[in-house]
Amino acid sequence: PALTERWVEDICARGHTGPPESEALVIRFAELIVGLLPLMLGPRRDQIQPLWDRTAELFGAMAARRGLAAGEAIEEVHALRELVLRDLYQNPPAGGTVRLSLREVLRLNRALDRAVTHVSVGHTDALFFEFFESEGASTVLRGPDALAEARAQLDQIDAEVLEVVGAAKPTPDTAEVP
Numbered sequence: 001p002a003l004t005e006r007w008v009e010d011i012c013a014r015g016h017t018g019p020p021e022s023e024a025l026v027i028r029f030a031e032l033i034v035g036l037l038p039l040m041l042g043p044r045r046d047q048i049q050p051l052w053d054r055t056a057e058l059f060g061a062m063a064a065r066r067g068l069a070a071g072e073a074i075e076e077v078h079a080l081r082e083l084v085l086r087d088l089y090q091n092p093p094a095g096g097t098v099r100l101s102l103r104e105v106l107r108l109n110r111a112l113d114r115a116v117t118h119v120s121v122g123h124t125d126a127l128f129f130e131f132f133e134s135e136g137a138s139t140v141l142r143g144p145d146a147l148a149e150a151r152a153q154l155d156q157i158d159a160e161v162l163e164v165v166g167a168a169k170p171t172p173d174t175a176e177v178p
Helices: 002-013 020-036 045-065 070-090 102-132 146-165
Strands: none
Touching: 002 020, 002 070, 020 045, 020 146, 045 070, 045 102, 045 146, 070 102
């Protein structure tokens, strides 16, 4: 929860939350992304990866709706990377008694790189379909109310995560670690 809070504070400090009604959605994205991150390192990463990608793509699409440039949305993910790495080295797992393996750090970095890529894809798709939308086109956010559509898609992703982990919605406190 502290990592999520710091990431949201960083986003808010940059002035990136968009209209007031989208701030709650930014918080929800932050909770989900931070909760999924440990699962991207664990034994279920192959099942979680498509959900991770969809979440990041939706985050990018909503960043476009919040009026952000693609680079600003990518900076938000890089801010999360910095917070995660700083936290891992300032407060190592198990109080420093468990060595942080290079493999885990590389997997963490790879997961965040995937998020950057999919945030960019979601942002680009949102702008493309906004300007060149045609009947029957597949867009990340299809409904007239983007916030409601994003919430519905996040609900669906949450349900799919629950199916994969077979437990309560992952949080940084309860998510499994390799």
